[in-house]
């Protein structure tokens with residue numbers, strides 16, 4: 001979590017094999033947010049920092065919506081997409097001043113799928129992989145995609161597909177390790193929340209997060225443990241880490257022969273909540289349960305987290321002092337992480353009434369996660 005001018009920056013890393021649906025996912029995420037119907041009701045707008053990239057994503061989306069064609073493959077393309085989540089301006093300047101920040105930035109890193117499946121061809125290529133991996137180290141959350149199409153192609157012998165997916169991935173990580181760690185010293189900053197996400201979930205009408213978790217446990221428990229071990233070697237204090245403890249279903253559209261129904265999406269509305277507020281909740285839990293070394297604690301709970309917590313609780317008062325007071329409150333993170341149910345709805349309603357769109361948006365994200373959990377589209381770590 002990084003603070004940048006008056007925007008709070010969050011990164012998310014998406015790992016998936018070639019063809020697993022990464023480009024369609026980001027296109028559908030962005031394109032749907034440009035629809036008039038979204039803009040009419042939403043408290044925020046999603047704007048691509050690079051206009052050209054934004055229009056390419058929207059073109060991908062329109063191609064699906066209007067022509068039933070999926071975007072071209074983007075083999076070997078390593079791409080980061082930066083989006084600003086711009087909040088509607090509060091109507092009065094006093095309310096605007098009370099906001100600790102005015103926008104969220106989401107940086108979405110695509111890790112090229114082919115890199116799991118093929119060895120490196122030469123030193124230059126090896127260096128490119130390391131550089132790409134380094135660029136996503138600032139992400140709190142990583143999504144590891146299980147390709148729904150390939151899973152379905154392996155019906156009855158899913159373990160074969162899952163084993164190859166997870167072991168390719170683990171091996172890919174091992175091959176980067178020496179280059180990524182200086183003198184073998186584990187990293188403090190590294191994605192610590194690894195969510196297993198089923199892409200193309202529309203191919204499984206009866207799937208839910210519990211069934212998905214059970215399928216992984218039944219068919220790939222050993223491979224997941226191996227992956228946990230490999231990932232743990234990258235970080236200082238791996239007890240503050242959750243690998244394959246959270247599960248998400250994703251479908252970017254309903255794909256039918258000759259037709260792509262983009263309005264039927266699953267889980268995409270949870271991407272922003274997952275990037276923006278899930279880490280705060282998890283970090284609060286870790287810092288309470290574990291005696292984290294100061295360096296690790298500061299890296300995962302920093303100034304950005306405190307700003308976010310202040311914004312989420314809506315505790316800030318107009319004027320710079322109001323923001324500072326909220327930030328100084330020792331329990332602000334805990335308080336934000338604990339907000340749930342009626343209390344959350346109350347803070348949300350109050351924020352809407354006061355036209356505090358920042359608090360309204362963040363509490364809405366928190367409510368979306370709760371709703372997603374009820375609908376079994378997301379399952380958060382039970383630990």
Ligand SMILES: Nc1nc2c(ncn2[C@@H]2O[C@H](COP(=O)(O)OP(=O)(O)OP(=O)(O)O)[C@@H](O)[C@H]2O)c(=O)[nH]1
Pocket residue numbers: 016017018019020021022023024025070071072073074075076112113114199200201202203250251252253254255
């Ligand atoms: N049923 C279904 N099919 C999907 C979905 N998303 C993607 N697909 C299909 O999967 C194909 C590949 O998706 P891409 O997004 O291009 O895959 P990618 O991960 O970007 O692949 P690379 O660029 O090669 O790494 C698409 O052309 C679609 O046919 C989905 O949500 N549901």
Ligand SMILES: [Mg+2]
Pocket residue numbers: 022023024073074075
């Ligand atoms: Mg792609």
